[in-house]
Amino acid sequence: MKSALFSPFRLRDLNLDNRIAVSPMCQYSAVDGNATDWHLMHLGQYSVSGAALVVTEATAVESRGRISYGDLGLYSDDNEQSLARIIKFFKDYGSAKIGIQLAHSGRKGSDNLPWKGNGKPLGVNEGAWKTVAPSAVSFGEGVPAPWALDLNGLAEVKKAFVEAAVRASRLGFDLIELHSAHGYLLHQFLSPLSNRRTDEYGGTLTNRMRFPLEVFSAVRGVWPAKKPMGIRVSATDYYPGGWTITDSIVYASELKKLECDYMDVSGGGLVPGQQIPLGPGYQVGYSEIIKKEAGLATMAVGMITTAGQAEEIISSGKADMVARGMLYDPRWAWHAAGELKAEAKYPPQYLRCKP
């Protein structure tokens, strides 16, 4: 029987060879938001990995929207130029399509690198910057409270997303994924735990979704109609009183009206005390519910490690795509194809390694 995981998929005019995506993964290796040789190597290896789609790490639309000072950005001409080299390399040698995850860290910014100071917030003498969020509510103990964005601030952030999308279009990215998950700025608007606003951007679910939906719509407006645009969501905060899967279904339905092409269904990241029931495919159920209830295509992610597991997720219609970190095994797609007796793409230089 033909593999579902290795069947092609189409989003608008984008043809994907199979259902495997390399998940966005921060590399903390940029300088002033500029991509470096590390990105050439990191993204380059995935361009020949057999995965159909590779999504860049969370790429900040404003310098204050970086998680750490090593985050990739797309807010300056220099940032754009540095990425142009990466995209050319990726497309010259690889067969995968490349998407960009546009992001803003909100209150979870101004951090050190994970391997320097444990990713903790920078001190004032270490180049800390002031973060922004829907409300002046700190992420947790020892994390400075952000500034609450006023209406001008919201307009500025939205403009930054739009300008980054225009740059992404000029660069020839194939897809945009808006980051509204893992406790970053857009998620901070969604969740009542971080959004304490009393204006039209806070309070009810409709109000809390307003800013993320406005940003989605504004970006969709400048992103070419033939190219797909999706969004990453934390289906739940894994915390009492927080964002829930029921909210995510409503969010997905609203996004669908705004011509969202898929939802990448992840979870958590908003508050330190979250209780995540980790286990194989622990978030796949959320993808399945969103796909069924909102009628939106989904990407499932989170501890999807075996070929059989991924095949079952796609063949049973729980998701349209699966995303994997793949840092440990960048050739996972090849290995999965081998196991499932399916075909993946190999660069001609490597063909003789095919089992």
Ligand SMILES: Cc1cc2nc3c(=O)[nH]c(=O)nc-3n(C[C@H](O)[C@H](O)[C@H](O)COP(=O)(O)O)c2cc1C
């Ligand atoms: C080093 C690292 C960096 C990550 N950075 C991002 C990111 O920039 N954006 C994002 O949405 N998720 C990020 N994630 C989460 C992954 O995209 C993925 O959802 C997560 O690793 C779960 O998938 P897995 O079980 O296959 O690893 C990161 C994960 C890792 C390990």
